[in-house]
Amino acid sequence: MAGGWGSVVVLLQQVLTGLATGAVYSLLALALVVIHQTTHHLNLAQGEMATLSTLTAWQLLSWGVPYWAAFAVTLALSFAGGAAIQRLVMHPLRGGNALVQFAAMIALFLLVNSVTNAIWGPNARAFPSILPARPLFEGAPISGQRVGIILVGGALVVVLYLFLRRSRLGLNLRATAANPVPARLAGIAVDRMRMIGWGIAATIGAAAGMLLAPIVTLDPQMMFNVLPFAFAATIVGGVSSPLGAVVGGLVIGVVEALVTIYAPALGRELKLSLLFVAILAILLVRPEGLFVRRTGARL
């Protein structure tokens, strides 16, 4: 590339590539936000659960199930699985303090990771894409696959945002997290809301995993490598803002793509270190995230 148009195309290409990766970060970040909105907890095992879902989908596909059927079945299984984990693991521990809950998520993380490894082994697998990996049209700077990720991811984000903000169930979910006791007094089935919250988060994680799998390597570590970026996205956007999570994910995806092309040594070897420095900077300037209103507290 000799400057001029060549470098502009490279830049555009990287921005679009970054948007596609960012859309996936956004989705997983959104899953984290949903859990936070319904339980006020951060699910450390979110990424591992998403990997398990994705490998389940791969298994279904390898048995010859058509793509969209496998997609739908995986989403349904993930919802059931997430709700079951809440009911069987988190619910019996509800009397514990934050420390216990956090340790429980660590245990979940180890359990799910270990089970995934035991079933599918450490090998990487190819996961089919809904859309072709070739450029969208002749000379286009982006593959059809990545356009698909942006579109599907974007649609999911909009649906989820409307669900949480505009629907009765979404309101109940948020009320449960904000203050469970008055929520229960107001007639909300708090325990059921928590199960639904975990189910939804697991479903979003599954969708994110299935979208991401074709462009990265599908192995039991897949989401472990993505979770730090999704987490960074929630910090950038604010832990309680779905919109913030989306914008945060896109920004981080684009920045990552640009660093990879313009400062390759930095991007490859010190990616996480850079990410941490960026998070620290954001926290110091605007601790509540870019998209959350400041709130006061009472004694």
Place this chain on the structure above:
Amino acid sequence: MSVFGRLAGLVAARGNALLTAAVLVAAVAYPFLFPGYAINSMTMAICYGIGIVALKLLTGYGGQFSLGHSAFFALGSYVAFILAPTIGFAAAVAVAGIAAALLGALLGLAGLRIKGHYLGLLTFMVALALFQMPKASALAPITGGSSGLFYRAPLPATTPAARDVWWYWIVLAVALAITVGVHFLLRSRFGRALQASRDNALAAGALGVDTALVDVSAFAVSGAFAGIAGGLLAGVIGYISYDSFPYTLSILLFVGMTVTGARSLPAAYLGGALIVFVPTWAHDITSRLSWAVYGGALLALLYIQVNAPRLLQRLTGREATRPVGDVS
């Protein structure tokens, strides 16, 4: 509070000086009682125990989550090994403590902004980030890249077996000093301010406690002790590389803290022993699912811990006592 925590609390409450003395004598005499292979494992367990004491200061008493204490171990070990050839091992470990304290203060600043589980995940990221740093080409000339660093600390012993015993006593002495130090630190003005800040930062602030200063200091002190433990452990092993202190160590330290009672200092060393021995046991049960066994056992322990009062009540038919004011 866990069963171990209760037991340790009971010992402390009764002021059972005799038992404490007996445990100390047994600890010092251990190399004579059980010579051989296990000494090295015990030394490592004590090093991890120091890390758990540091974590209890921060999390149990300070209410700040850290899933990044392996980063302090790693930083401490590298600083110690890089400086030891020029300034001597003891001085290098001291500098390692200072370096880890600086990293701790940095994390403490972040901790002022985000709380609870999110701080846990942020510190976890630090552990991940530091994990990849020694391998980076820019740092490789200093850190030895992926091949690591070797250092043999001069000890007044020549045979490997005698060196093991020396290391055991050195580590034991440092552990004792740090544990007693933390014990008194928690009973000082600073310790009371720290616990007040944990229980209610707003109220503590209204009463004149500089909660920001206290919280950041706690992170720095905790980091320093974990860094010292890392430096010592590196000396014991004689070799470090980027994967000597992986992020999984952070998880193990956190779990070791939780299951031995977040506010029981002596029980920390039981947690250290768990870190050294449990993975081997789990591996013996099933190698493919060893982490699943570990996770399952942890969940079971947590369940007992949370529901013990209720289960006891059902068992004895008596009114159970409620644990007062736990970490939240």
